[in-house]
Every structure is written in C-alpha cells, then in structure tokens.
Amino acid sequence: xxxxxxxxxxxxxxxxxxxxxxxxxxxxxxxxxxxxxxxxxxxxxxxxxxxxxxxxxxxxxxxxxxxxxxxxxxxxxxx
Amino acid sequence: xxxxxxxxxxxxxxxxxxxxxxxxxxxxxxxxxxxxxxxxxxxxxxxxxxxxxxxxxxxxxxxxxxxxxxxxxxxxxxxxxxxxxxxxxxxxxxxxxxxxxxxxxxxxxxxxxxxxxxxxxxxxxxxxxxxxxxxxxxxxxxxxxxxxxxxxxxxxxxxxxxxxxxxxxxxxxxxxxxxxxxxxxxxxxxxxxxxxxxxxxxxxxxxxxxxxxxxxxxxxxxxxxxxxxxxxxxxxxxxxxxxxxxxxxxxxxxxxxxxxxxxxxxxxxxxxxxxxxxxxxxxxxxxxxxxxxxxxxxxxxxxxxxxxxxxxxxxxxxxxxxxxxxxxxxxxxxxxxxxxxxxxxxxxxxxxxxxxxxxxxxxxxxxxxxxxxxxxxxxxxxxxxxxxxxxxxxxxxxxxxxxxxxxxxxxxxxxxxxxxxxxxxxxxxxxxxxxxxxxxxxx
Amino acid sequence: xxxxxxxxxxxxxxxxxxxxxxxxxxxxxxxxxxxxxxxxxxxxxxxxxxxxxxxxxxxxxxxxxxxxxxxxxxxxxxxxxxxxxxxxxxxxxxxxxxxxxxxxxxxxxxxxxxxxxxxxxxxxxxxxxxxxxxxxxxxxxxxxxxxxxxxxxxxxxxxxxxxxxxxxxxxxxxxxxxxxxxxxxxxxxxxxxxxxxxxxxxxxxxxxxxxxxxxxxxxxxxxxxxx
Numbered sequence: 001x002x003x004x005x006x007x008x009x010x011x012x013x014x015x016x017x018x019x020x021x022x023x024x025x026x027x028x029x030x031x032x033x034x035x036x037x038x039x040x041x042x043x044x045x046x047x048x049x050x051x052x053x054x055x056x057x058x059x060x061x062x063x064x065x066x067x068x069x070x071x072x073x074x075x076x077x078x079x
Numbered sequence: 080x081x082x083x084x085x086x087x088x089x090x091x092x093x094x095x096x097x098x099x100x101x102x103x104x105x106x107x108x109x110x111x112x113x114x115x116x117x118x119x120x121x122x123x124x125x126x127x128x129x130x131x132x133x134x135x136x137x138x139x140x141x142x143x144x145x146x147x148x149x150x151x152x153x154x155x156x157x158x159x160x161x162x163x164x165x166x167x168x169x170x171x172x173x174x175x176x177x178x179x180x181x182x183x184x185x186x187x188x189x190x191x192x193x194x195x196x197x198x199x200x201x202x203x204x205x206x207x208x209x210x211x212x213x214x215x216x217x218x219x220x221x222x223x224x225x226x227x228x229x230x231x232x233x234x235x236x237x238x239x240x241x242x243x244x245x246x247x248x249x250x251x252x253x254x255x256x257x258x259x260x261x262x263x264x265x266x267x268x269x270x271x272x273x274x275x276x277x278x279x280x281x282x283x284x285x286x287x288x289x290x291x292x293x294x295x296x297x298x299x300x301x302x303x304x305x306x307x308x309x310x311x312x313x314x315x316x317x318x319x320x321x322x323x324x325x326x327x328x329x330x331x332x333x334x335x336x337x338x339x340x341x342x343x344x345x346x347x348x349x350x351x352x353x354x355x356x357x358x359x360x361x362x363x364x365x366x367x368x369x370x371x372x373x374x375x376x377x378x379x380x381x382x383x384x385x386x387x388x389x390x391x392x393x394x395x396x397x398x399x400x401x402x403x404x405x406x407x408x409x410x411x412x413x414x415x416x417x418x419x420x421x422x423x424x425x426x427x428x429x430x431x432x433x434x435x436x437x438x439x440x441x442x443x444x445x446x447x448x449x450x451x452x453x454x455x456x457x458x459x460x461x462x463x464x465x466x467x468x469x470x471x472x473x474x475x476x477x478x479x480x481x482x483x484x485x486x487x488x489x490x491x492x493x494x495x496x497x498x499x500x501x502x503x504x505x506x507x508x509x510x511x512x513x514x515x516x517x518x519x520x521x522x
Numbered sequence: 523x524x525x526x527x528x529x530x531x532x533x534x535x536x537x538x539x540x541x542x543x544x545x546x547x548x549x550x551x552x553x554x555x556x557x558x559x560x561x562x563x564x565x566x567x568x569x570x571x572x573x574x575x576x577x578x579x580x581x582x583x584x585x586x587x588x589x590x591x592x593x594x595x596x597x598x599x600x601x602x603x604x605x606x607x608x609x610x611x612x613x614x615x616x617x618x619x620x621x622x623x624x625x626x627x628x629x630x631x632x633x634x635x636x637x638x639x640x641x642x643x644x645x646x647x648x649x650x651x652x653x654x655x656x657x658x659x660x661x662x663x664x665x666x667x668x669x670x671x672x673x674x675x676x677x678x679x680x681x682x683x684x685x686x687x688x689x690x691x692x693x694x695x696x697x698x699x700x701x702x703x704x705x706x707x708x709x710x711x712x713x714x715x716x717x718x719x720x721x722x723x724x725x726x727x728x729x730x731x732x733x734x735x736x737x738x739x740x741x742x743x744x745x746x747x748x749x
Contacts, residue, residue, distance in 0.1 A: 004254075007254075008254070008257045008258055008262075011254075011258040012258050012261055012262070015258060015259070022228070023228060026224055026228070029207060030221065033210045033211075033212060033217070034212075036208075036209065036210070037211065037212060040605065042211060042213070042605065042608075043211070043212065043213040046211075046212040046213045047212040049212075050212050050217075050218065050221060051212075054221050054222075054225060057225055057229075057283070057287065058225065058228070060279070060283060061228050061229065061232060064232060064236075064276050064279055064280060065232060067272065067275075067276055068236060068239075068261070068272060068273065068276045069261060071268065071269065071271075071272030071273070071276075072239065072261045072262065072263055072269045072272055072273060073261035073262045075268065126642060127640070127641055127642040127643060127660040127661055128624070128639070128641050128661065129558065129563065129641030129642040129660075132561075133641070134561050134562030134563050134641070135562055135563060135564075135629075135635065135638060135639070136562075136635050137562075138626045138629045138630060138639060139626060139630055193625075196625070196626075197623050197624050197625055197661070198622070198623065198624015198625070198626065198639065198640070198660070198661030198662060198663075199622065199623045199624040199661040199662060200623075202604075202621075202622075202623045202624075203623065205604040205606075205621060205623050206603055206604055206623065209604045209605050209621065210603060210604065211602065211603055211604065211605055213600055213601075214600070214601050214602055214603040214627065215601060215627075216601070216603040216625060216627060217603050220603075298627070301600075301601065302597065302601065302630060302631040303597055303631070303633050303733050303735075304630070304631075304633070448630065451633075451635050452633050452634075452730060453571055453586075453588065453633075453634055453635060453729065453730070454571045454572060454573045454586075455569075455571060455635045456562070458561070458562035
C-alpha cells in the first residue's frame with residue numbers, strides 16, 4: 001500500500017538520521033573536549049592525540065552507515 | 080520476494096514465531112535476579128556507596144572487577160566474527176550472529192558497571208562537559224563508545240538480509256522489520272554494497288576492540304601502584320578478554336542449542352574448533368600470567384612482593400589458586416582431547432574459564448589496593464549483599480536482553496548459512512588454488 | 523607566586539595527634555562513627571601513620587604525621603576525569619567537591635593514601651562547624667588542602683587593611699596546634715623562610731621520593747641511630 005510504504009520510508013530516514021545524530025554527537029563531544037582542554041590549558045596534547053585517531057574512525061562509521069543506506073534502501077529499489 | 084528455503088528456515092525462525100513455556104520460566108528466573116540487583120542499587124543510590132564493603136584503602140572492588148570482566152567478554156564477537164570472516168573460515172557461519180549479539184549486549188552492561196560504581200551518578204554529565212583526555216577514564220569513554228558504535232553496526236549490517244526474510248515470512252511485527260530491512264530485495268547491487276560495508280567494518284572493528292581492552296588495562300597500569308604499574312597489562316588484558324569471550328560464547332551457544340533445538344546447525348565440529356581456540360587462549364593466558372609474576376618475583380621489590388605473597392600464600396590465596404585451577408588446569412585437562420564427549424568437555428572448560436577469569440580480574444584489582452606502600456591501616460575487603468546483588472542483576476540483565484533478542488531476530492544467520500551451502504563449489508575451487516599444480520581458469 | 527610547603531620534624535613528633543584533632547575541627551572533617559570506623563572508613567585529612575622499627579620489633583615506633591603531601595607532580599590530578607582535583611598556582615592540590623563524580627580514581631592513584639571518600643552522608647550543615655569550609659556531601663572525595671581557606675582569608679585581610687600579604691599570616695591548623703612545634707609551614711620558594719632552611723637540612727627526606735611525585739611535605743628524620 002502507498003501510505004504504509006511512505007511511512008516505512010520515512011521511518012527508515014528517521015532510523016538513519018538517529019545513527020547520524022549519535023555518531024555526529026560523539027564527534028562534536030570530542031571537539032568540545034579539545035576546546036575545553038585548550039581553554040583550561042590542561043594537556044591539550046592528549047586531547048589532540050586521541051581525537052586524531054577517534055574522529056576519523058567515527059567519520060568512517062558515518063560513511064559506512066550512509067553508504068549502506070544509500071546502496072540498499074535508496075538505490076536498491078530496482079528489481 | 081526473497082528466496083525461501085522452507086525446511087531449514089523453519090527451525091531458525093521457530094523461536095521468533097512461537098514462544099514456549101521455557102521462555103517464560105527463564106524470564107521469571109532472570110527477573111528475580113534483576114530485581115535483587117535493582118533493589119541493591121536503589122539502596123546504594125539512597126544511602127551512598129557505604130552499603131558496599133568498600134573502604135580505605137580498598138576503594139575499588141566488585142564493581143570495577145565486573146566492569147573489566149564484562150568488557151572483556153565483549154571480545155567474543157570481534158574475534159569469532161571479524162577475524163574468522165576475514166580469514167574466510169567457513170565454520171564460523173552459524174556462530175557469527177550469537178557472537179556479535181554477545182558483544183553488543185555485554186558492552187552496555189560493562190559500561191553500566193562504571194555508572195553504578197560512581198559516588199555521584201547524578202553528576203555523570205560532568206564527564207561529558209568537563210572531560211579530561213589525560214585521564215584513562217576518558218580514553219575508556221571514547222574507545223568504548225567507538226566499540227559500541229562499531230559492534231552495533233557490525234551486528235546490524237549482516238542482519239539486514241535476515242530481517243528481510245522476517246519481513247516477508249513472519250507475518251507479525253511487519254512494520255518493524257520493514258523499516259529495519261531498508262528495502263532489501265537481494266539484488267546484486269545491494270549484495271555488493273552490503274558485502275563491501277561488512278568487510279570494511281570487519282577490518283575496522285578488530286583494532287577498535289584491541290584498543291578497548293588495552294585502554295581498560297591502562298586505568299590500572301597508568302597508576303604507580305605495585306603490581307599495577309606494569310607494561311604487560313595492555314596485551315595481558317586483551318588476551319584475557321579474548322579468552323573469557325570465547326568461553327562465554329561457547330556457554331551461550333550450548334544453552335541456545337539445547338533450548339531451540341539447533342543441533343543441526345551447531346555441530347560437535349564447531350565446538351571442537353572453538354574448544355581448540357579456547358585451549359590456545361588458555362596457554363597464551365598462562366604464558367602472560369607466568370611472565371608477569373616471574374618478573375615481579377625475580378625483581379623482588381619489597382612493595383611488589385607484599386602484594387605478590389598476599390596472592391600466593393596470604394589472604395588472597397584461595398582466589399589466586401582458584402583462578403589458576405579454573406583458567407589453566409581444568410581447561411587444559413578438558414580440551415586436550417576433543418574427539419569424544421566434545422560438547423560436555425567444552426562446556427565444562429568454558430564454565431570454568433568464565434569463573435576463573437572473573438577471579439583473575441578480582442585478583443588484579445583488590446590485592447594491590449589492600450597493601451598500600453605506606454603503613455596505612457589495612458582492612459579486608461568483604462563484599463556485601465549489595466555487591467552480590469549488583470553482580471547477579473548484571474548477569475541477569477545480560478541474559479534477559481540476549482534472550483529477548485533471540486525472540487525478535489534469528490540467532491543464527493540464515494543468509495550466511497545459505498551462502499555457505501551455495502558457495503561450496505567456490506570454496507572447493509579456492510582450496511584447490513592453494514595447492515601446487517594446474518591453475519584453474521577463472522570463468 | 524608562593525610555593526606552600528611543610529617540614530615535619532619526626533624527632534620532635536610525640537604522636538599526640540593534636541594535629542589530627544585541630545585539622546578535624548578546622549576543616550569540618552566528619553566523625554564517621556564507631557561502626558563506620560570499624561569498617562575502615564575513618565576520614566582523617568591529617569593522619570598519623572605508625573611504623574614499627576624493623577630491627578626492634580615492638581620496642582620502637584615511628585610516628586609519621588601524613589597530611590596531603592601536595593605533590594608538584596601529582597599522580598592524582600592526572601587521572602581525574604572531570605578536573606575535580608588540580609594543582610593550583612599556589613602549589614596546593616585543590617579539590618572541587620561540586621565537580622567530583624566519586625569515581626575514586628584519584629584514591630586508587632595516590633601512593634600516599636592521602637585521599638578519603640564520603641561513603642555516606644556523614645554530616646550536614648549545622649551550627650558549630652567552621653563556616654569558612656564547605657561541608658562535603660556524600661559520594662565525593664576529600665583531602666587535606668593546607669587549610670586553603672586560611673590563605674584566602676589572610677589575603678583578603680591584607681587587601682582590606684591595604685597592606686602587603688605577609689606569609690606569616692597564613693599557617694595551617696596542624697602547624698599551629700602542634701605542641702612540640704614539629705610542623706613548620708611556609709613558603710618553599712622563599713629561601714629565607716623557616717621551611718626552606720629546614721628543608722635544606724641534612725636530615726631532610728621525602729616519602730616515596732623515588733616515585734617522582736615531588737611532594738612538598740618534607741620530613742626530618744630522627745637524630746642518632748636513625749636517618
């Protein structure tokens with residue numbers, strides 16, 4: 001049915017959006033901690049060092065999630 | 080429509096389609112454990128951490144032990160699923176889903192242990208707002224967040240084709256499965272996308288998992304305390320985590336094999352291979368333990384030797400030698416010969432290792448704190464009903480969530496089994512290509 | 523900026539624990555009660571550790587008054603996840619009770635066991651306490667602060683009286699109370715102060731110096747036969 005199909009699509013976007021917000025939120029949090037340590041002058045090196053590893057990893061997660069969503073849900077509609 | 084293979088899927092979908100009385104009994108039993116844990120925490124929240132057995136100098140006890148223990152078990156999923164997938168080991172197929180679910184569930188329980196251990200859990204937001212990356216606890220927070228995200232993704236992606244089967248076959252919860260299946264229809268394009276994504280996650284999740292337990296060990300090794308400040312802690316904890324993870328996985332497999340009648344899918348050969356892995360990890364664990372204690376003993380630094388003798392002959396000797404018995408003696412004697420009574424032996428070894436690894440975490444945390452460097456008045460740590468209740472409740476929540484998962488999603492990956500069955504010719508060709516001789520032409 | 527430190531002469535210390543009592547009164551350190559004390563939860567910012575002599579068992583005891591040693595390279599501040607303990611510009615390792623989440627990592631990291639935890643709500647605000655010192659709630663870590671509130675009061679008094687701050691106006695409760703004058707407090711960065719001169723004594727030693735914590739409480743060992 002049309003309406004339930006659209007509802008499912010909408011919920012799938014919500015589902016992916018939730019994943020984005022989660023991962024994006026963590027990245028924003030790490031950046032916030034870098035800024036805090038810079039303003040308090042408290043081992044900025046530790047924050048930078050860890051974020052250099054952590055942020056790319058989280059970006060890869062976002063990329064993978066979006067890649068799957070795009071490849072399966074959006075583009076995979078062809079029969 | 081997804082291709083359906085009636086006979087085999089009926090077994091794997093049966094737990095989702097029907098619910099027997101055993102399920103309700105299990106839920107009731109687990110709920111009692113959880114109730115004990117909830118009561119314990121409510122008392123602790125209102126009265127303070129004083130209701131536990133903690134004191135000065137032993138200000139870390141059961142909760143931190145449980146934290147390390149549960150995070151350790153999470154390595155089950157990564158090892159089995161990711162490493163076996165990358166090394167193209169065909170026997171992993173019925174096991175991967177169970178392993179991945181353990182990882183996800185146990186990570187939340189493990190992280191929760193730290194929350195329970197806080198004196199002011201109402202101030203948890205302070206870690207978010209004012210976190211300091213010089214503190215190993217923040218390293219923990221970051222790497223465990225990464226691992227949670229990675230393992231959730233790594234659990235969800237291979238589930239998509241199975242969810243599509245549920246969407247088409249099951250009849251109930253159609254909306255949930257339709258949303259989660261992301262419109263999976265099994266086309267070539269979709270399969271290529273999914274396989275590539277799973278491969279990326281498999282490669283990524285291994286270093287993250289190793290970093291998680293290394294960072295958990297750094298909570299101890301970054302301090303200056305005797306028998307904590309040791310460079311071996313990082314690899315030691317990772318080895319211990321993989322060890323306890325395999326054991327927990329085997330226990331879960333045997334339980335669900337019995338409960339859901341999965342004897343056709345989880346055969347003695349699977350347990351034999353896992354048992355051999357467990358044996359290797361037991362030997363590896365023993366090597367690390369031996370290296371750690373020999374180094375301490377040979378150097379004979381007085382403050383380290385105080386803790387050393389406390390473990391070997393002092394107040395902690397039952398726990399230390401119990402750990403050696405459970406982690407080394409029993410597993411070795413059970414696992415050396417797995418041709419007969421495979422499942423029984425492997426079960427005995429795994430249960431023993433689960434207990435032994437918990438003792439190992441306890442032996443790391445408590446004796447060092449019990450023997451401070453300065454002549455501080457000492458006390459014996461004796462946990463109260465609150466700590467026992469919290470431990471029981473944690474196991475209960477883990478088991479309950481695991482059980483509920485099996486009611487919503489297939490606990491054995493249907494499409495991976497099918498892929499394995501359909502890919503026998505490819506595997507045969509691959510195996511032949513390893514051998515010297517004529518090179519098979521690729522068609 | 524000043525570098526506040528302390529010298530404790532073990533030859534003068536009689537183990538009377540007047541310093542402990544003065545500290546408890548000054549800093550609203552709670553009396554946890556007999557039951558809690560038996561469970562090992564006494565809070566004693568200044569604590570007198572007793573060490574029996576190895577050669578003369580049961581005959582000679584050494585009394586070591588141990589406040590927080592206010593390390594210049596503190597292992598406790600490194601591991602705090604929320605900046606609830608930090609080394610302030612005066613050299614004092616401060617404790618922010620309102621920030622502390624009670625993870626007790628600093629307690630596990632301190633090699634001197636100088637940190638204490640409020641396992642219950644041991645006291646609430648009531649008359650008879652020192653109004654200059656906050657009363658700690660349950661679930662937070664506390665420790666000796668070199669009576670930092672007295673430093674603040676002395677500085678404010680100097681400001682109000684429009685004169686320079688005199689280091690002699692600031693003394694900790696334990697140093698003030700010791701009847702044997704075993705505890706001397708002052709500015710280690712001032713080479714003319716009594717602490718600096720005593721710290722240069724040949725009898726001076728630091729507890730667990732090999733750990734590199736750079737403590738600012740220096741002990742003077744006993745006379746002949748020891749040290």
